[in-house]
Amino acid sequence: MGASSVIGDMTTGLAEQPPLQLFKESGQREVFCGLTSIVWLHRRMPDAFFLVVGSRTCAHLVQSAAGVMIFAEPRFGTAILGERDLAGLADANDELDRLVKDLLERRPEIRTLFLVGSCPSEVIKLDLAKAAERLNTQLAGRVMVLNYSGSGIETTFTQGEDQALLAMVPLMPSSEVDQLLIVGTLADAVEDRLVQLFGRLGIPVVTSLPPRRSTELPPIGPGTRVLLAQPFLSATARALVSRGGQLLTAPYPFGVEGSRAWMAAGAAAFGVAPALVAEVLDPLVERGQRAIAPHRELLAGKRLFLLPDSQLELSLARFLQRECGMELVEVGTPYLDRQLLDAELALLPPGTRITEGQDVERQLERVRAERPDLVVCGLGLANPLEAEGIATKWSIELVFSPIHGCDQAGDLAELFARSLRRRAALSFS
Amino acid sequence: MELTLWTYEGPPHVGAMRIAASMEGVHYVLHAPQGDTYADLLFTMIERRDRRPPVTYTTFQARDLGGDTAELVKSSIAAAVERFQPEALLVGESCTAELIQDQPGSLAATMDLGGIPVVSLELPAYSKKENWGGAETLYQLVRGLLKAQVPPPGEPKPDPTRWRAEGRRPRVNLLGPSLLGFRCRDDVREISQLLAGYGIDVAVVAPLGARPADLMRIPTADANVSLYPELAGPVCSWLERSFGMQMVKTVPIGIGATAAFLRELHGVLGLELPAELETAADGTCAAERRSRLPWYSRSVDSTYLTGKRVFIFGDATHAIAAARIASRELGFKVVGLGSYSREQAREVRAAAQELGLEALISDDYLAVEAAMAEAAPELVLGTQMERHSAKRLGIPCAVISSPLHVQDVPARTSPQMGWEGANVIFDSWVHPLMMGLEEHLIGMFRHDFEFVDGHLSHLEGASAPAKHPTATATATAPAPASIPGDGVIVWSPDGEAELAKIPFFVRGKVRKNTEAYAREQGLALIDSEALYEAKAHFAP
Numbered sequence: 001m002g003a004s005s006v007i008g009d010m011t012t013g014l015a016e017q018p019p020l021q022l023f024k025e026s027g028q029r030e031v032f033c034g035l036t037s038i039v040w041l042h043r044r045m046p047d048a049f050f051l052v053v054g055s056r057t058c059a060h061l062v063q064s065a066a067g068v069m070i071f072a073e074p075r076f077g078t079a080i081l082g083e084r085d086l087a088g089l090a091d092a093n094d095e096l097d098r099l100v101k102d103l104l105e106r107r108p109e110i111r112t113l114f115l116v117g118s119c120p121s122e123v124i125k126l127d128l129a130k131a132a133e134r135l136n137t138q139l140a141g142r143v144m145v146l147n148y149s150g151s152g153i154e155t156t157f158t159q160g161e162d163q164a165l166l167a168m169v170p171l172m173p174s175s176e177v178d179q180l181l182i183v184g185t186l187a188d189a190v191e192d193r194l195v196q197l198f199g200r201l202g203i204p205v206v207t208s209l210p211p212r213r214s215t216e217l218p219p220i221g222p223g224t225r226v227l228l229a230q231p232f233l234s235a236t237a238r239a240l241v242s243r244g245g246q247l248l249t250a251p252y253p254f255g256v257e258g259s260r261a262w263m264a265a266g267a268a269a270f271g272v273a274p275a276l277v278a279e280v281l282d283p284l285v286e287r288g289q290r291a292i293a294p295h296r297e298l299l300a301g302k303r304l305f306l307l308p309d310s311q312l313e314l315s316l317a318r319f320l321q322r323e324c325g326m327e328l329v330e331v332g333t334p335y336l337d338r339q340l341l342d343a344e345l346a347l348l349p350p351g352t353r354i355t356e357g358q359d360v361e362r363q364l365e366r367v368r369a370e371r372p373d374l375v376v377c378g379l380g381l382a383n384p385l386e387a388e389g390i391a392t393k394w395s396i397e398l399v400f401s402p403i404h405g406c407d408q409a410g411d412l413a414e415l416f417a418r419s420l421r422r423r424a425a426l427s428f429s
Numbered sequence: 430m431e432l433t434l435w436t437y438e439g440p441p442h443v444g445a446m447r448i449a450a451s452m453e454g455v456h457y458v459l460h461a462p463q464g465d466t467y468a469d470l471l472f473t474m475i476e477r478r479d480r481r482p483p484v485t486y487t488t489f490q491a492r493d494l495g496g497d498t499a500e501l502v503k504s505s506i507a508a509a510v511e512r513f514q515p516e517a518l519l520v521g522e523s524c525t526a527e528l529i530q531d532q533p534g535s536l537a538a539t540m541d542l543g544g545i546p547v548v549s550l551e552l553p554a555y556s557k558k559e560n561w562g563g564a565e566t567l568y569q570l571v572r573g574l575l576k577a578q579v580p581p582p583g584e585p586k587p588d589p590t591r592w593r594a595e596g597r598r599p600r601v602n603l604l605g606p607s608l609l610g611f612r613c614r615d616d617v618r619e620i621s622q623l624l625a626g627y628g629i630d631v632a633v634v635a636p637l638g639a640r641p642a643d644l645m646r647i648p649t650a651d652a653n654v655s656l657y658p659e660l661a662g663p664v665c666s667w668l669e670r671s672f673g674m675q676m677v678k679t680v681p682i683g684i685g686a687t688a689a690f691l692r693e694l695h696g697v698l699g700l701e702l703p704a705e706l707e708t709a710a711d712g713t714c715a716a717e718r719r720s721r722l723p724w725y726s727r728s729v730d731s732t733y734l735t736g737k738r739v740f741i742f743g744d745a746t747h748a749i750a751a752a753r754i755a756s757r758e759l760g761f762k763v764v765g766l767g768s769y770s771r772e773q774a775r776e777v778r779a780a781a782q783e784l785g786l787e788a789l790i791s792d793d794y795l796a797v798e799a800a801m802a803e804a805a806p807e808l809v810l811g812t813q814m815e816r817h818s819a820k821r822l823g824i825p826c827a828v829i830s831s832p833l834h835v836q837d838v839p840a841r842t843s844p845q846m847g848w849e850g851a852n853v854i855f856d857s858w859v860h861p862l863m864m865g866l867e868e869h870l871i872g873m874f875r876h877d878f879e880f881v882d883g884h885l886s887h888l889e890g891a892s893a894p895a896k897h898p899t900a901t902a903t904a905t906a907p908a909p910a911s912i913p914g915d916g917v918i919v920w921s922p923d924g925e926a927e928l929a930k931i932p933f934f935v936r937g938k939v940r941k942n943t944e945a946y947a948r949e950q951g952l953a954l955i956d957s958e959a960l961y962e963a964k965a966h967f968a969p
């Protein structure tokens with residue numbers, strides 16, 4: 001363990017720029033698995049239920065990531081495998097069918113059931129695709145059963161959403177209609193706002209995946225321009241392309257720069273005149289910059305270290321460096337999909353150190369050696385780093401908070417500035 | 430296969446983590462996929478720990494499965510030993526690794542680790558849970574470290590009163606306190622002080638704060654105190670069998686239990702019972718005056734606590750203690766008692782039986798919530814989950830047991846055990862009850878002009894206080910009763926108005942009882958008169 005290698009310099013789009021430094025690291029990873037994304041997916045689709053087929057560990061992970069439950073009956077749960085299920089797969093299949101039947105009887109409002117694979121279900125080769133097929137026949141259309149893997153041996157954290165959306169792609173109706181399809185879970189209010197803005201740009205049809213109702217899937221086909229709202233949807237993007245969609249590449253809608261470029265990419269795909277784009281977006285950009293300004297004052301010149309976690313790291317690094325004036329010490333990312341992140345890489349300053357993968361102990365050694373002003377990391381690491389005198393921002397908040405779009409740029413900057421502001425506000429002398 | 434929406438206990442390896450993280454100088458190499466690292470946040474966020482738990486995860490991935498995951502285990506062990514230089518190493522696996530059968534314990538045994546003690550943990554993830562895993566880990570660790578010290582069979586057992594001959598103060602071990610246990614940090618402090626007051630020293634506290642070398646000193650004590658049987662039960666029994674160390678079993682939560690604990694301890698150690706611990710004719714002892722609970726409970730101000738209906742659910746230790754305190758020391762009526770600790774189900778059942786109840790042994794929080802609603806309590810003592818259930822039902826609640834929320838690790842010292850623990854319990858149980866009463870008063874007076882609308886109490890709007898206690902009710906059409914019977918039973922407006930005057934937290938129960946009574950009596954209409962009849966009928 002603990003291998004680290006330079007896999008080469010990579011030249012960004014602009015030939016005259018010095019290259020980024022790209023490292024690959026392997027060792028102990030301190031990242032959630034894909035099951036975690038159930039926490040936001042189930043909120044997005046209130047008529048869907050997420051049933052993890054796994055162990056008590058899986059159940060404990062999801063509830064720990066979600067924090068203490070405050071709802072009567074959550075729309076997610078775990079079919080916990082017992083020793084009997086491990087002894088015979090035939091039994092396990094029967095048990096799963098029985099459990100699903102009971103569940104759906106008790107929860108008649110459920111329209112879509114996601115069977116979510118875990119490490120244990122994959123290791124024992126419990127075929128959830130077959131199970132979904134079997135259950136779909138039994139249920140005869142009353143409830144749609146889908147399956148995907150959120151296992152830790154296959155997926156990290158936000159990749160769970162990629163797998164969930166991927167499972168929905170085959171069910172999307174085919175259509176030639178001209179439309180802009182936004183892919184990735186957004187807070188409802190943020191989504192409404194973005195749809196409204198695209199409307200002002202004259203784009204007639206704007207749809208979303210995942211939809212708010214699991215049964216109202218948007219169509220897909222040659223007229224569809226696919227705009228990813230999140231940088232971790234690789235598999236979904238490829239599947240949408242294979243259904244005829246046209247994948248737009250742009251930086252992701254974080255900060256005013258990213259948001260403007262992202263919306264402009266959508267507009268360009270519909271031939272919207274740049275003058276109209278400027279007319280609609282520039283006031284928002286200007287207002288966003290004003291909202292960022294007080295936070296920029298605090299963040300500018302501060303050194304930032306991002307540990308690999310949510311897969312938003314590159315986009316956030318770009319925002320914090322370019323719009324908030326922070327210096328990048330190291331940008332970690334669980335994995336790097338060049339196709340999806342080219343536009344972000346092109347905006348990072350020359351020489352930026354990017355690490356793909358993780359060897360947490362060695363990475364923490366670098367954190368200690370560099371003593372950055374702010375570290376973006378997971379919940380397991382935040383307090384220990386704070387105790388060492390290093391300010392942190394937990395990354396999980398970034399996937400739960402509305403941070404997309406020009407209107408949110410100030411709030412996004414504030415999330416990072418808050419950590420520093422709070423430290424400055426405290427005094428015990 | 431079992432559907433779980435929420436679980437009171439984590440998997441058994443989280444129990445092992447609790448032992449490792451509670452101690453110093455122990456490291457745990459866990460063969461597990463990356464997602465399992467979530468467990469770190471239980472310690473760094475809930476317990477606000479200033480360091481990561483001492484756990485190295487192998488974080489194997491699917492692509493490793495074809496190759497050599499065993500090699501990954503070995504390199505992880507080697508790296509962890511080199512980096513952390515532990516004084517003892519735990520090696521184990523989580524649910525997924527259990528399936529691929531790399532047997533990390535055996536792999537570790539083949540490695541040269543510089544002679545540090547290695548304990549291989551086999552914690553069946555598909556049949557056991559967190560507390561069991563914690564107890565097993567503590568037991569295996571202590572056993573592993575003390576193997577060489579076990580006296581040969583037939584050797585006379587050490588006399589717990591040998592301290593006298595050795596010319597020193599008696600000393601005991603406090604076993605069981607751990608991270609993520611309910612108020613363990615403060616209980617250790619309280620009990621250590623309590624014992625010091627009687628001239629008894631604490632030899633080893635474990636696992637909380639102990640090093641492996643401390644565990645090796647366990648046999649130097651005269652007896653073991655099983656402070657938290659969920660974790661310390663197996664190790665205390667083993668120490669009794671192998672070293673002849675007697676175990677003090679009473680858990681000192683509450684006045685009666687604290688006094689009984691001290692008497693048991695004095696008995697085991699052969700200490701003369703101080704006069705203040707002797708039971709007087711009226712059943713009290715002078716020592717209990719060290720706590721304010723007995724007097725507060727006797728004070729006339731507490732009269733209103735009499736017969737308050739309480740529903741209790743938690744781990745076995747805290748639930749049993751709560752039932753005893755509630756019924757005997759506060760004069761409540763326990764209307765429900767249960768636990769998620771299957772390993773201690775027998776003890777919980779016995780405690781329930783004493784109160785004329787049937788214990789609820791379940792880890793399904795919805796079943797617990799249903800039992801709670803059915804029992805119509807005025808106060809709930811439970812875990813964080815019962816707090817939420819109680820909130821939904823509009824019933825006040827105090828938390829008495831793990832699983833922990835960050836709120837259950839208060840900054841102030843807040844023990845459950847000993848005399849001060851009893852004080853804390855009095856305050857933390859009675860306070861929400863008073864809040865509940867105030868809520869009701871707010872409901873009653875909300876139509877007075879002085880009443881400022883929008884005043885929300887600590888119950889945060891969980892309850893809906895009386896909506897129509899006034900004339901408006903007369904305008905509403907009679908509503909059919911909520912339960913099916915022979916024929917529809919209807920509430921008259923004045924019946925509804927009368928019902929609305931009843932405190933919200935018993936209103937549901939009264940409605941149900943009255944309807945049952947009406948059906949029994951063949952009444953079709955429930956008016957205020959019928960309600961009073963029913964009330965008299967059901968009066969205890």
Ligand code: SF4
Binds near residue numbers: 151462465524
């Ligand atoms: S890493 Fe695997 S076993 Fe662990 S919680 Fe995630 S899916 Fe379950």
Ligand code: SF4
Binds near residue numbers: 886
């Ligand atoms: S805030 Fe309201 S409920 Fe709380 S003590 Fe004051 S009056 Fe009572």
